[in-house]
Amino acid sequence: MAQPAKNQTVFAPWLDDSQKPLIEFSNVTKRFGDFTAIDHLNLSIYEKEFFALLGPSGCGKTTLMRMLAGFETPSDGTIRLGGEDIAAVPPNKRPVNMMFQSYALFPHLSVWDNIAFGLRRSTMPKDQIGARVEEMLRLTRLEKFARRKPHQISGGQRQRVALARSLAKAPKLLLLDEPLGALDKKLRTETQFELMDIQEKTGTTFVIVTHDQEEAMTVASRVAVMDHGQLIQVATPADIYEYPNSVYVADFIGDVNLIEGTVTAVNEGTCEVSYAEGAAPIKAATPESGVLGTKVAFAIRPEKIVVGTEPDPTRANAVKGKIEDIGYLGNISTYHVRLDSGQLISAQMTNSRRLARRDFTWEDEVWLSWTDTAGLVLTR
């Protein structure tokens, strides 16, 4: 992940105008008969990025990846890889390798031969192939299984063979199609960190397709949220979470409370959103000035709301409600609070005190408080 560290330049080539993108989609459309899978899409991906395509099934993320691999050609628009239009280049001539969702390991070949498969079809001299395969086996910790056939190893090992095979040719770009989908949760978390480690070691550009938002957030330098063949938002995981640009993104990534209302006042970077008659309007910061009178959704994450027996005077907003439900997760608790105006709001608090000493429980009246910068005013 691109975390700013002290004395270290932040990895953010997408902010640097002098950087040339490795992949450039310009105005790409892909139609299958009447169905438009990708709709006038523009996107730049830079070298050494770990780029995640995130979206529900059928949003076009897999089509996008298959166009990069060469299994589909765009109906319209151009895709450039390192500045060159790749529309006419067949899959076997592209400096791109793919790790398939089903792993697609060749069942009749051993692990060793699976990894060597691509190398034997490259210009690499025969005597170097062995060394490269051994290097890949070491990288993915598969040395012991080199002579086994794919059906003789476990699911996690198969996943690593698939990764080793797709990395063996040192592609400019590695595509990963739901690479961890078939693994159980514990193994998946481990493998996510392994993937990040390998990506860093090899310096390869990774593009990963996933429908698991947690996975995308963990591994990616940037995340693209897709829906209906369009990119809704492309940003770093932190920005996607903290500053979603639309209700769709806010709702897709993590939990969020959405309160619909109308902007009734705007002044100097803040506005007031009225969401119910008789209830005090929500005060929220907004960079947009032309929102007066428009219908908006106020979005706020559960963990940014404080639950208390009294309103918190240091926070700009405070509303009263009644606890309907408490989800106790050990470290945190989620409170479902019904506001007097009827909305159900979920709020999350860390359980810093022991359960027995909590001041409120089911059916209690509580105050929800949050600052004016805790939530976002979304216009779409």
Add this chain to the structure above:
Amino acid sequence: MRRFSWFNATSLTLGFAFLYIPMILLVIYSFNGGRNVAVWGGFSTKWYGELVKNEAFLDAALVTLKVGLMSSTLATILGTMAAYVLVRGGKFYGRTLFSGAIYAPLVMPEVITGLSLLLLFIAVGLDRSVTTIVLAHTTFSMCYVSVVVSSRLVSFDQSLEEAALDLGCTPFDAFKSVTLPIIAPAVISGWLLAFTLSLDDLVIASFVSGPSSTTLPIKIWSAVRLGVSPEINALSTIMIGIVTVGVLIAAFMNKRAVVQRQKDEQKAAAA
């Protein structure tokens, strides 16, 4: 396991009796010492000796083997190609017609197939010989191969081929080094099926064979018409023996593969 009931035992006995009593009788009578086929004249292997000396039968057997090998190989190549196009070719103009045309010979009466082939060979002026039998057998057994291979191709994960392309294979290389090894069992069964069909065939061969190219079924048929000789019994016993050995070997190999696979999977689960 459940106890073996008398009902099961009876149906098993009846079923096997129905299938095998005629053959057992034939095998027993092949060791008949007498001249008359239906009357037991003491144990003897003399008809086997006679058979070896009968050049007409040996020639016919050789022709049958040659035809079988050539036609099944040709049918396997063509049938596999057709299956590949049908399953992988995507949508193309005339696909439905093509698949219908491939499978039509399955239900076509052999007499009609034989007759139409004969007309064709006469029309193009091809003399009836081993070549014409090979062509005819290829024609009708190709669709069987195609059925067997396409059923395997349908259940085949297409991303394997895509992976091969992705790793630098040309489409032909991908077929040769990934698809073919994986569908090989189906291709081999297709070949065996075509070979068996060719060995068996009497009707079509009798239309397209010439005087110099008589296959074994034709020879047996014409010999039986002149009266069944104990020699035929001996010949049939040898054929039964060969088929039995073949089936046993296939079953044994299959069993071993299954056991090996189970072992491997246990190993994988433990790893």
